[in-house]
Amino acid sequence: MESVLKKYFGYSEFREYQKEVIEEILQKRDCLAVMATGSGKSLCYQVPPLVVKKTGIVISPLISLMQDQVMALKQRGIRAEYLGSAQTNSTVQSRAESGQFDVLFMTPEKACLIPTSFWSKLLKVGISLFAVDEAHCISEWGHDFRVEYKQLGKLRDVLFNVPFVGLTATATEKVRIDIISSLKLKDPHVAIGSFDRRNLFYGVKSFNRGQLFINELVGEISKFVALSGSTIVYCTTIKDVEQIFTSLKEEGIKVGIYHGQMDKKAREESHRLFIQDELNVMVATIAFGMGIDKPNIRQVMHYGCPKSLESYYQESGRCGRDGIASVCWLYYTRSDFAKADFYCAESKTENQRRAVMESLMAAQQYCLVTTCRRKFLLNHFGENSSTDRCGNCDNCIVLKKERDMSREAFLIMACIQSCRGKWGLNMPIDVLRGSRSKKILDAQFDKLPLHGLGKGYSSNWWKALACQLISHGYLMQTVHDLYVTVSVSSKGEKFLSSARPDYQPPLVLPLSSEMVDDDKHKSKSGEAEEFKSLATFDCEGFSEVEAQLYQLLLEERLKLARGIGTAPYAICGDQTIKNIALTRPSTKARLANIDGVNQHLLVTHGDHFLQIIRNLSQGLNLSLDGEASLRTAMTRKVYSLPNQQMNNLTPAKFEAWKMWHEDGLSIQKIANFPGRSAPIKEQTVSQYLLDAAQEDLPIDWTRYCDEVGLTREIFSAILGAITKVGSTERLKPIKDELPEDVSYAQIRTSLVMQNRGISSEVITASCQNTWNADQLPNTVPECSLIPTSICSMEGPCEAEASLKNSVAHCCFEKNEETAPVAITGGRGLKLSLVHDEDPLLKKRQKVSTVEEGSSISLKATESSIIEWLKNYDGVTLSDILEHFDRSEEESVVDLLSCLEGNFFIYKKNDVYRVM
Numbered sequence: 001m002e003s004v005l006k007k008y009f010g011y012s013e014f015r016e017y018q019k020e021v022i023e024e025i026l027q028k029r030d031c032l033a034v035m036a037t038g039s040g041k042s043l044c045y046q047v048p049p050l051v052v053k054k055t056g057i058v059i060s061p062l063i064s065l066m067q068d069q070v071m072a073l074k075q076r077g078i079r080a081e082y083l084g085s086a087q088t089n090s091t092v093q094s095r096a097e098s099g100q101f102d103v104l105f106m107t108p109e110k111a112c113l114i115p116t117s118f119w120s121k122l123l124k125v126g127i128s129l130f131a132v133d134e135a136h137c138i139s140e141w142g143h144d145f146r147v148e149y150k151q152l153g154k155l156r157d158v159l160f161n162v163p164f165v166g167l168t169a170t171a172t173e174k175v176r177i178d179i180i181s182s183l184k185l186k187d188p189h190v191a192i193g194s195f196d197r198r199n200l201f202y203g204v205k206s207f208n209r210g211q212l213f214i215n216e217l218v219g220e221i222s223k224f225v226a227l228s229g230s231t232i233v234y235c236t237t238i239k240d241v242e243q244i245f246t247s248l249k250e251e252g253i254k255v256g257i258y259h260g261q262m263d264k265k266a267r268e269e270s271h272r273l274f275i276q277d278e279l280n281v282m283v284a285t286i287a288f289g290m291g292i293d294k295p296n297i298r299q300v301m302h303y304g305c306p307k308s309l310e311s312y313y314q315e316s317g318r319c320g321r322d323g324i325a326s327v328c329w330l331y332y333t334r335s336d337f338a339k340a341d342f343y344c345a346e347s348k349t350e351n352q353r354r355a356v357m358e359s360l361m362a363a364q365q366y367c368l369v370t371t372c373r374r375k376f377l378l379n380h381f382g383e384n385s386s387t388d389r390c391g392n393c394d395n396c397i398v399l400k401k402e403r404d405m406s407r408e409a410f411l412i413m414a415c416i417q418s419c420r421g422k423w424g425l426n427m428p429i430d431v432l433r434g435s436r437s438k439k440i441l442d443a444q445f446d447k448l449p450l451h452g453l454g455k456g457y458s459s460n461w462w463k464a465l466a467c468q469l470i471s472h473g474y475l476m477q478t479v480h481d482l483y484v485t486v487s488v489s490s491k492g493e494k495f496l497s498s499a500r501p502d503y504q505p506p507l508v509l510p511l512s513s514e515m516v517d518d519d520k521h522k523s524k525s526g527e528a529e530e531f532k533s534l535a536t537f538d539c540e541g542f543s544e545v546e547a548q549l550y551q552l553l554l555e556e557r558l559k560l561a562r563g564i565g566t567a568p569y570a571i572c573g574d575q576t577i578k579n580i581a582l583t584r585p586s587t588k589a590r591l592a593n594i595d596g597v598n599q600h601l602l603v604t605h606g607d608h609f610l611q612i613i614r615n616l617s618q619g620l621n622l623s624l625d626g627e628a629s630l631r632t633a634m635t636r637k638v639y640s641l642p643n644q645q646m647n648n649l650t651p652a653k654f655e656a657w658k659m660w661h662e663d664g665l666s667i668q669k670i671a672n673f674p675g676r677s678a679p680i681k682e683q684t685v686s687q688y689l690l691d692a693a694q695e696d697l698p699i700d701w702t703r704y705c706d707e708v709g710l711t712r713e714i715f716s717a718i719l720g721a722i723t724k725v726g727s728t729e730r731l732k733p734i735k736d737e738l739p740e741d742v743s744y745a746q747i748r749t750s751l752v753m754q755n756r757g758i759s760s761e762v763i764t765a766s767c768q769n770t771w772n773a774d775q776l777p778n779t780v781p782e783c784s785l786i787p788t789s790i791c792s793m794e795g796p797c798e799a800e801a802s803l804k805n806s807v808a809h810c811c812f813e814k815n816e817e818t819a820p821v822a823i824t825g826g827r828g829l830k831l832s833l834v835h836d837e838d839p840l841l842k843k844r845q846k847v848s849t850v851e852e853g854s855s856i857s858l859k860a861t862e863s864s865i866i867e868w869l870k871n872y873d874g875v876t877l878s879d880i881l882e883h884f885d886r887s888e889e890e891s892v893v894d895l896l897s898c899l900e901g902n903f904f905i906y907k908k909n910d911v912y913r914v915m
């Protein structure tokens, strides 16, 4: 699974829920995945076909959506196609039935109408899964019910034994049950993710219709586009779409238009241009909907309140699908809330009308809340938010002004009560504002003592206050067929009973933006200032030139995409480009290591990318393979070899020694020094230093032992193992005598120290390892067996002394279930102190077990490494070095880089695996 993920998608980690769903599908279990938009549901059906190498069928509701997905999959080297009315290639169906595609998309109509012979032929070659994307369309309770989806359950009997998978981003419990029964899912694995889109900022503003506001909006959008990229502006009417489109166009912005009255061709063209980044902004009605699969939309604006919170969540959720910070702004006017009649027009029953009204009320409430908007949204979808302040919505980041509104609250609540709770908000507010309309006179509300007492505030101000009182539980709304009434709740009654016209208990409430505007507490420019920071490019961790490089790389990706007629995001995501701008890889191996770089990208465009990175970095004076902190701290020096004769010291070794000895760099820093074509292993650097020592160059042994983690105890154990083995010709038998966590670097160091007569006294006593005395290997032999050079050392260290008193020939073997077990009496048994929780050690253990007894020295070649790696589920570099012990570490590392760069192998957590 993981090699498929890296090879085809370029990612190194699965996201939450992906792995479990894929594993269940591979076990042939039916699944239902309810995961937020952009959470990565597609991967759940894209990976299994590539793992089992059998076609996966995916039902998708829209041709445009299928076409975009096919385009993106092809860019990853995945054999994908679609079947549906728009498919002009007549060979697709016959190629599909012989299993020539990894992923085959179909409309529900096509899946139901295609002859059964198609399925039987395909079943013969094998079907890995039958996935139904946007599965909520199956349910009449869902917001996008599609009658053709209902028929899909029939295929359950035809595709017996094929795992069925339903995927959706929005599903209430009712819809979930409907999906399971309609698709006839058998004991499905249900994965329900969070609806929280943490990378999305939510904000709401009220506005007054008119060109003045549109100009302001256009200004905001152009600032945003210049910094951050794609924006969608959703409008509630075609008139608004046209007006905003024209204004943006006049401003010189690359803008597209999309609505239901355009002809199909024009709509498709608009869609294509936006997807391919040829347009920066799309102004559209919600007709520009479900088919948008573009992951790098950075902003979704709603010009007008949407009809429900469900549709708002869906529409706003189209931004930031790649996980990068993105923003969702909703602009509303009070008149948006009076559209119930319009939205209810198509509802036939009272229940349906009530549902529409309730949805609209929830959207209205979302606009008006002064508390955390994310929490409000999540609560609406039945999910609890872990915090009251998300820190990523306007209400959380802009401190709302608060003030005591007890008098105003008293007035409106008392007035609602006086009007006997039979009205919506308009009547009591008109009464408070002193209206003498016919309705008021007829009801004799002009006689009420409260009449005219609220003249000082606008009608919208009172509505905003009422909304606050609703969300704080003082007032409540009741939905009737086509109207809503507002009444005082028991909490409100309590407040009223403890208040008098001249005294009210304090009631401090935050001022919503409408109230602030009305109160004239805040200037217009003040508000613009507050939100300015949100429309900035998210350049965390970027220097100014790196941000420049990022923009240039985006342009290069666009050019490349144009050249091959695809969307830039299909080549690689924005996050991948960010990582490239930050690390500026100089070799294919380094490029391959970047998250999001897949094999197809590397093979097809790798050289081109490397060339661009090199040129652009050079132009901007940025080093390649950069690590910000190191890069600024130092520049790479060129060392020349001293004149003296040093047969075994190559320039690379000498350079490493100089960097360590003279510049004081650690082994780790030298290994990762920027400017290398690829980082070398720390073991390689430590070996270089040992080689330098053998050439009589001075080494600070105390510092060196500290860096390679050689303690006196380990040193002593190694000497013991050397004596026991009786030869230093090969390191493996010595290593086998030692605990797993003793490294080759430590063994080599001990050998060189032994050769050069360096005493263990040089090792700082404080350099302790974690072995307990009773865990220490009891391999220290009788003193007489220790080679003279060791015996000549000045006095044994504490550990050596304690070892001498221990029982000889006692060792530990790894017990899979429990802690290490002591086994006595064995001869030459392996000693393996295993930390059970460390999976890497387990892997090494597996390898060394297999290798036991092997005494043939092997040389590494590309094919021998691959062949050998095939036998294991993950092997570390030291395993490889141990196995191919006739090859120099440096050349093994080079070979591995090469294999990695060509996607034959991949590395994760320092473990190598075959693709």
Ligand SMILES: Nc1ncnc2c1ncn2[C@@H]1O[C@H](COP(=O)(O)OP(=O)(O)OP(=O)(O)O)[C@@H](O)[C@H]1O
Binding pocket: 011, 012, 013, 014, 015, 018, 035, 036, 037, 038, 039, 040, 041, 042, 043, 168, 169, 295, 321, 322, 323, 573
């Ligand atoms: N494991 C992963 N690591 C990094 N990125 C990922 C991973 N899985 C998916 N993505 C990326 O996340 C983005 C959204 O994924 P995807 O299109 O599958 O979302 P989705 O849940 O299907 O959304 P929607 O409901 O809108 O269809 C894509 O750009 C995808 O490449």
